[in-house]
Amino acid sequence: MSVQWLPILPSELLQNAEVLKVLINGKEVVVWRSVSGHVQIWENRCPHRSVRLSLGHVDGENLVCAYHGWEFAAQDGSCQKIPAQPEQRAPKSVCSKAYPVSENNGMIWFGGFDLELRPEPLAQQILSLKIIPVHYAGSVLIHCTMDEVTEFLQHLHFRQTSPCGFLGDDDFADVQLFLTPTDAEKTTLHALQPQAETVQRSLDSLFQIRQQIEEHQYAVL
Numbered sequence: 001m002s003v004q005w006l007p008i009l010p011s012e013l014l015q016n017a018e019v020l021k022v023l024i025n026g027k028e029v030v031v032w033r034s035v036s037g038h039v040q041i042w043e044n045r046c047p048h049r050s051v052r053l054s055l056g057h058v059d060g061e062n063l064v065c066a067y068h069g070w071e072f073a074a075q076d077g078s079c080q081k082i083p084a085q086p087e088q089r090a091p092k093s094v095c096s097k098a099y100p101v102s103e104n105n106g107m108i109w110f111g112g113f114d115l116e117l118r119p120e121p122l123a124q125q126i127l128s129l130k131i132i133p134v135h136y137a138g139s140v141l142i143h144c145t146m147d148e149v150t151e152f153l154q155h156l157h158f159r160q161t162s163p164c165g166f167l168g169d170d171d172f173a174d175v176q177l178f179l180t181p182t183d184a185e186k187t188t189l190h191a192l193q194p195q196a197e198t199v200q201r202s203l204d205s206l207f208q209i210r211q212q213i214e215e216h217q218y219a220v221l
């Protein structure tokens with residue numbers, strides 16, 4: 001069974017040395033970028049005492065837990081440092097759970113919760129649009145499922161470029177939309193577009209699309 005890559009966060013929202021919490025299909029993950037710019041998506045739970053890693057901070061290429069300061073390496077999630085026992089090496093089993101991650105076309109992509117199922121390379125699942133540079137316009141939370149949002153975007157004649165990606169036409173020319181399944185009832189819609197000057201227009205389009213989708217859903221209830 002092939003695993004589908006999900007776009008979860010615009011790259012511009014995660015600066016170097018920044019840590020964020022993101023909800024994917026109702027499960028929390030911590031998304032962080034090391035000082036050198038590498039992005040990680042990990043289970044949002046410290047392997048020591050289960051504190052949320054999203055409360056921590058970045059130190060170089062490590063994520064530091066906010067509670068006892070244990071440090072976990074971007075490279076493989078292994079524990080590199082225990083401040084209370086500086087002479088002691090952490091057992092290999094003390095390791096953060098790292099999920100497959102990729103960065104492409106201005107978005108950070110998540111490769112699934114099941115570590116037994118490795119996803120196909122991202123390039124095989126998405127139609128690369130080669131629009132460079134891309135500018136982040138905004139994100140909105142929509143109180144509809146991903147299927148409902150997808151159906152409505154098709155109705156608005158957005159061209160589907162991946163299972164969760166769309167390219168606009170006519171009123172929404174060159175606007176790229178990406179969908180994140182936030183939980184069973186909500187979807188986050190992110191907008192990117194090629195010209196920095198028209199970011200505000202794309203943001204307005206995004207609010208307009210959300211209003212239309214939610215009004216449509218209430219109308220058919």
Ligand code: FES
Nearest residue numbers: 046048049065068
């Ligand atoms: S709970 Fe994270 S270091 Fe102790």
